[in-house]
Amino acid sequence: MTKITLPELGEGIDQATVACIHFRQGDTIEQEDDLLEVVTDKATFNVAAGTAGVVKEILVKEHQEVKIGETLALIEP
Amino acid sequence: MWSGVFHMNKTMSLLKTQVLDLGTIDYAQAYPLQKSHVQQVLSQGIQTLLLCEHPPVITLGRLADEKNLLVSSHLIKERGVSLYPIDRGGDITLHAPGQLVVYPIFDLRHYGKDLHLFLHKLEQVIIDLLADFGIVAGRQSGRTGVWYQDQKIASLGIGVRQWVSYHGFAVNINTDLNLFSLIKPCGLDVSMTSMAKIKGRIYPMEEIKEKVIQQMTQHFNLQTQGS
Numbered sequence: 187m188t189k190i191t192l193p194e195l196g197e198g199i200d201q202a203t204v205a206c207i208h209f210r211q212g213d214t215i216e217q218e219d220d221l222l223e224v225v226t227d228k229a230t231f232n233v234a235a236g237t238a239g240v241v242k243e244i245l246v247k248e249h250q251e252v253k254i255g256e257t258l259a260l261i262e263p
Numbered sequence: 264m265w266s267g268v269f270h271m272n273k274t275m276s277l278l279k280t281q282v283l284d285l286g287t288i289d290y291a292q293a294y295p296l297q298k299s300h301v302q303q304v305l306s307q308g309i310q311t312l313l314l315c316e317h318p319p320v321i322t323l324g325r326l327a328d329e330k331n332l333l334v335s336s337h338l339i340k341e342r343g344v345s346l347y348p349i350d351r352g353g354d355i356t357l358h359a360p361g362q363l364v365v366y367p368i369f370d371l372r373h374y375g376k377d378l379h380l381f382l383h384k385l386e387q388v389i390i391d392l393l394a395d396f397g398i399v400a401g402r403q404s405g406r407t408g409v410w411y412q413d414q415k416i417a418s419l420g421i422g423v424r425q426w427v428s429y430h431g432f433a434v435n436i437n438t439d440l441n442l443f444s445l446i447k448p449c450g451l452d453v454s455m456t457s458m459a460k461i462k463g464r465i466y467p468m469e470e471i472k473e474k475v476i477q478q479m480t481q482h483f484n485l486q487t488q489g490s
Contacts, residue, residue: 196377
């Protein structure tokens, strides 16, 4: 199982808000696909799956604040 | 709030960047064009700097609050203004002829992979651009954008996909500022200004574009091609 986490987005950015989730549990996802989009003050950032497989679990909801390094989803390769 | 400093390595090789002047282009056409250039950066590694003006359009960012739209969407259409919800950071903004819109489709892996640092550098480009025309503008603490005294002259908002940026910034050069009465720009109680309002003259857009390319080249270590 591969954990998808919120990457470092820059100095002084500790968290971001989930704006859109593009996949649902059970969906097949490709490595290059954007799994979800987070937003900071003036920037949106697309979090890529980074690995191909099946989305086993999405651990966050839209509008939820997430911290850098927090697990967002689990993908089974 | 970003407070660090990213030192550009002077020996770092210049980054090939094509400059495309799109002239006046509908937002609906420019948006997919940005996305296709993001793909191009990812597949070929050549960055793109898009410059354009848009016919009147209001865009709603991901953080947009519809309360910041001060009139009905019907009235907005009546004024000949289009409305688009889009995937950039920030709230609500307006583009119109006379405003220079700059979309840097850049690979942020070359610039420290730092969203706030990138925005900060774009603000500096705008501040230095305005200084080229004798206008002393600056930042306001906690508010992204560029300000002349207590009025806003430029807005910023970016999107990032696989560390490639899209969207960008808009500077009011000769913009009809009355259009801003339709919105609460960026959700703030601010009034907008323009270079034309500050200096009491109209500026040729070509001259501004030339200067903005120079500033972007310097701040982002570009080797530009095309026009």
